[in-house]
Amino acid sequence: MPHPFTPVASVPVDARTARVHEEGWQSWSPSGAYALGDKPYRPTNDNWATVCYRPGVTVPEGTFQGEGLLALDPGDGSPVRLWAAPEPTREVPSIRLTVDGGTATVTADGPVKEFTGPDLQATLAEWATGLGVEAPRPAPTVWCSWYEYFTAVTEDDIHENLRAMDTLDLPVDVVQIDDGYQKALGDWLTLSGRFRSRAGIADAIRARGRRAGIWTAPFLVDPASDLAAEHPDWLVKDPGGSGEAGAHPHAARHDGGFLHAGRNWGHDLSVLDTTHPEAAAYLTEVFRTLRAEGYDYFKVDFLYAGALEGVRHGSVDALTAYRAGIELIREAIGEDAYLLGCGAPILPSIGLFDAMRVSPDTAPHRRPEADDYSQPGQDPAEFTGVGRQWQHGRFWVNDPDCLMARPAVETRERWAAHVEATGGLMASSDRLLSLDQWGVETTRRLLGGGAR
Structure with missing residues (x-):
C-alpha cells in the first residue's frame, strides 16, 4: 500500500519570486526550477510514465513533487530550504509542495532531512558534497x-x-x-x-x-x-x-x-x-x-x-x-x-x-x-x-x-x-x-x- 503523505514544513513565500526545484526520478525525468505559477512537466501518456518517470506515481494538479529531493527558494530573501532523503540510495520518498496564498506546505511519504543554503544550485551542490562520494575521474572523449x-x-x-x-x-x-x-x-x-x-x-x-x-x-x-x-x-x-x-x-x-x-x-x-x-x-x-x-x-x-x-x-x-x-x-x-x-x-x-x-x-x-x-x-x-x-x-x-x-x-x-x-x-x-x-x-x- 502507498505510504501516506505527512506534513514536513510550512514556509512563507513571495508568490511572485519564489522558485521550486523538482528532482525527477531518473535520467530522463524532467528536473529543474519552476516559478510558483509554472505548470511542471508531466508524462503525456501511460507508457512514458513508466519509461521516463517514476512508475505508478501520479502527481496531483497544482502540486510540485521531487523524488527524494525538493528545494524551495522562498523569494523573500530568506534562505533556500531543501528536503532530502536521509539514505538516498536505499529509500527515495516523494516530496510534495503546494502553495496557498503566501504559504508553501511541504509533505512527504517517507523520512526527509532539511538543509538550508544561499540559492538553489548552491544548496543542492552543498548537499551532494556532504554525502562524501569519491570525486569522479576525468571522462574520455x-x-x-x-x-x-x-x-x-x-x-x-x-x-x-x-x-x-x-x-x-x-x-x-x-x-x-x-x-x-x-x-x-x-x-x-x-x-x-x-x-x-x-x-x-x-x-x-x-x-x-x-x-x-x-x-x-x-x-x-x-x-x-x-x-x-x-x-x-x-x-x-x-x-x-x-x-x-x-x-x-x-x-x-x-x-x-x-x-x-x-x-x-x-x-x-x-x-x-x-x-x-x-x-x-x-x-x-x-x-x-x-x-x-x-x-x-x-x-x-x-x-x-x-x-x-x-x-x-x-x-x-x-x-x-x-x-x-x-x-x-x-x-x-x-x-x-x-x-x-x-x-x-x-x-x-x-x-x-x-x-x-x-x-x-x-x-x-x-x-x-x-x-x-x-x-x-x-x-x-x-x-x-x-x-x-x-x-x-x-x-x-x-x-x-x-x-x-x-x-x-x-x-x-x-x-x-x-x-x-x-x-x-x-x-x-x-x-x-x-x-x-x-x-x-x-x-x-x-x-x-x-x-x-
Whole structure:
C-alpha cells in the first residue's frame, strides 16, 4: 500500500519570486526550477510514465513533487530550504509542495532531512558534497554512433568514421558502438546481420590508438529474444497479477505474468531478474566477454528497469536489486573500465558510476514529442541538464548528451554551447564526413577541451 503523505514544513513565500526545484526520478525525468505559477512537466501518456518517470506515481494538479529531493527558494530573501532523503540510495520518498496564498506546505511519504543554503544550485551542490562520494575521474572523449545511424548502424559505418577521425584530426579517445550491433535486447552476444565481428571491430579501433566502447541495456529483455524464449524464469514477475498498475505504489504496468518495463522498439519489454543466480551468471558472462574482446568503455542504458517493483527470485527490495545488478556489471568489467549510466534512477545510483546522463535524449530538433519534456529534444535536454548541473563532479561526470554539429541539425550552435557550458562528458555523434568547417572546428574544440 502507498505510504501516506505527512506534513514536513510550512514556509512563507513571495508568490511572485519564489522558485521550486523538482528532482525527477531518473535520467530522463524532467528536473529543474519552476516559478510558483509554472505548470511542471508531466508524462503525456501511460507508457512514458513508466519509461521516463517514476512508475505508478501520479502527481496531483497544482502540486510540485521531487523524488527524494525538493528545494524551495522562498523569494523573500530568506534562505533556500531543501528536503532530502536521509539514505538516498536505499529509500527515495516523494516530496510534495503546494502553495496557498503566501504559504508553501511541504509533505512527504517517507523520512526527509532539511538543509538550508544561499540559492538553489548552491544548496543542492552543498548537499551532494556532504554525502562524501569519491570525486569522479576525468571522462574520455567519445564518438558515438547513435544520433546519426540509430539502430541501422553497420560495421562499415564504424570503419568509415574511424578513418575520418584520423583524416580530420579529431581528439577522440573512445569509439562507442551504440544500439544496433546485437540481434535483440537480451541477446547481447549474438550479432545482428550488420556486424561481422565484435572482437574484430574492437581490434580495429584499438589498432588506431583509440579505445573501444559499447552500448547495452542490461536489464531489458525483448520478449522475442532467445533469452526470453529459453529462460522465462530469468524474468521479473508481475507483482499484482492484474493488468493494471497499483499493486505497489511504484509498480510498472504489467500483464501476462511478467513485469513490463514499458513499450519501446515496437515491443512490450520485460526485465531481467539479476537476483536469479543463472541470470546473474549470464549477465556476468556478457560483460566479461565484451571486456575480453577489448571493450573498456560501457554505456549501460534504460537502467530504470532494474529498479522497478516486481517479484524477483531473491527476496530483496527493488533498489537493493538494482544496485546489486550494477555492482555485478562493475565487477565483470573491472575497476579500470569506464561506466556511463543512462535512463537510471538518479539518487539510487549515487556511488556506482563514472559518468551519468543527467537529462533526456537530445535530438536534431528542439521541441519534443507532444511537449513531453522526458522525450528527445534539445529543449528538454537543456532544461534538465541545467537543473542537474550541481551533480557534476560530486556524484559523477555529468553527461549532457552528444554534440551534433552537422549542418542538418536545428540550432546546432545553441546546442553546442549548452554541451560546452556543462563541462561534462564530451561526445560527438555525427557522420564525421558530413561535417562542414564549423562542425569540424567545433567538434575538435569541444573534444579537445575534455571533461572538467
